[in-house]
Amino acid sequence: MSPKVTRRRLTILGALSAFAAAIGLRKLWRRGEEELRISEEKRREQRAAAWIGFLFSISILAGIGLLIVYALGGQVQLEGALLGISLGGIGLGLGLWGKYLFGEEIVTEEREPLATEAVAATETADMIAEAEHQVTRRTFLTRLLLGAGGAFLVAMVFPLRSLGPSPGNALLRTSWRKGLRLVDENGVPVKADRLVVDGVITVFPEGHTDAEDSQAVLVKVDPNELQLPPGRQDWAPQGNICYSKICTHAGCPVGLFVQALKQLQCPCHQSAFDVLDGAQVVFGPAPRPLPQLPIEADSEGFLVAQGDFPEPVGPGWWSRPSGEGAGP
Ligand code: FES
Numbered sequence: 001m002s003p004k005v006t007r008r009r010l011t012i013l014g015a016l017s018a019f020a021a022a023i024g025l026r027k028l029w030r031r032g033e034e035e036l037r038i039s040e041e042k043r044r045e046q047r048a049a050a051w052i053g054f055l056f057s058i059s060i061l062a063g064i065g066l067l068i069v070y071a072l073g074g075q076v077q078l079e080g081a082l083l084g085i086s087l088g089g090i091g092l093g094l095g096l097w098g099k100y101l102f103g104e105e106i107v108t109e110e111r112e113p114l115a116t117e118a119v120a121a122t123e124t125a126d127m128i129a130e131a132e133h134q135v136t137r138r139t140f141l142t143r144l145l146l147g148a149g150g151a152f153l154v155a156m157v158f159p160l161r162s163l164g165p166s167p168g169n170a171l172l173r174t175s176w177r178k179g180l181r182l183v184d185e186n187g188v189p190v191k192a193d194r195l196v197v198d199g200v201i202t203v204f205p206e207g208h209t210d211a212e213d214s215q216a217v218l219v220k221v222d223p224n225e226l227q228l229p230p231g232r233q234d235w236a237p238q239g240n241i242c243y244s245k246i247c248t249h250a251g252c253p254v255g256l257f258v259q260a261l262k263q264l265q266c267p268c269h270q271s272a273f274d275v276l277d278g279a280q281v282v283f284g285p286a287p288r289p290l291p292q293l294p295i296e297a298d299s300e301g302f303l304v305a306q307g308d309f310p311e312p313v314g315p316g317w318w319s320r321p322s323g324e325g326a327g328p
Contacts, residue, residue: 048100049137052093056144059089063151070158086152090145097141171320172312175208176293182218182242182303185209192238192297195220200257202245205305213313215245216293217264218303219257219275228292229278235294240303243279243290244313247271251315254290264290287316 062085069078181189182203190203199220208214223239235241243264247254252268257275263282264273271284279290291313294306312320 045100048096049141052096052141053144055089055093056141056148059086059093059148060151062086062089063148063155066155067158086148086155090148090152093145101138171317174214174308174313175205175211176214176305176308177205178305178307180305181206182295182305183209189302190218191301192240192303193301195240197222197239198259203242213246216242217245217254218242221262221275225262225276227277232278232292234296235292235306237295237297237303240295241275242293242295243273244293244309246314247286248288248290248315249284249286
């Protein structure tokens with residue numbers, strides 16, 4: 001073989017070797033990059049998992065703390081702060097979970113079976129091991145999340161006790177009963193001739209001067225001026241007429257009597273009620289007349305109730321009966 005042919009063959013062999021070496025180096029470089037990326041991703045997930053666990057744990061502690069503070073009598077600012085921490089912990093934890101621990105969508109494509117290389121088999125085994133690790137971590141975090149949610153719900157259920165017992169028919173009845181005398185704030189019974197015309201006094205049922213829902217205003221007017229609604233002709237003996245003192249708008253005490261207009265006025269939003277006409281509303285935001293207390297004079301001349309107010313006193317509410325009263 002001539003030296004020229006030998007030199008050419010050596011050149012081709014060298015070029016092929018250099019090409020093969022370049023491919024090998026490129027593979028090594030890519031693999032190194034991939035391993036770096038995977039390890040960085042793992043570190044980030046571990047950090048995220050630690051933060052999520054911390055936030056859920058804080059949320060559990062805040063929920064338990066809320067329960068304890070409530071059981072010890074409650075403190076509004078502290079309860080609010082604990083409630084915020086409990087909810088915030090759950091919210092932030094879920095946010096981190098969604099951002100860092102949910103893998104990106106994996107799209108697969110059908111292809112012909114290929115022989116598995118040894119390297120690929122090792123990588124697959126690593127992936128399975130990693131997946132098992134993730135399942136364990138996910139289970140742990142899920143339990144923490146359930147704990148945080150449970151603590152929050154329990155802390156929310158207990159304050160329901162603060163709603164207290166049902167009011168029953170307490171909103172429908174007052175302390176007025178048939179035969180109870182009208183007394184002033186000192187407990188002194190009021191006689192039918194105690195007031196002069198245009199005189200006013202606050203009265204209570206005898207024995208119940210502390211019953212706020214039962215307070216009433218007694219006004220003396222000229223009986224000939226009265227224009228009471230039908231059925232109330234015997235409710236105002238000798239011109240003594242008695243209305244609930246609780247405004248039907250927002251519950252302020254209706255304590256102003258305007259003599260010239262024969263009106264009771266509420267100082268809060270200036271509602272005005274016509275004393276001569278069953279306390280019909282003549283001005284202001286009150287939605288209905290002041291309930292009138294049926295009264296009469298007993299054998300000794302004292303004013304007594306014929307029964308309770310014929311309808312609930314005070315402001316309305318969503319299921320307030322219309323025109324219905326507790327009755328005598
Ligand atoms: Fe009486 Fe508003 S409370 S008018």
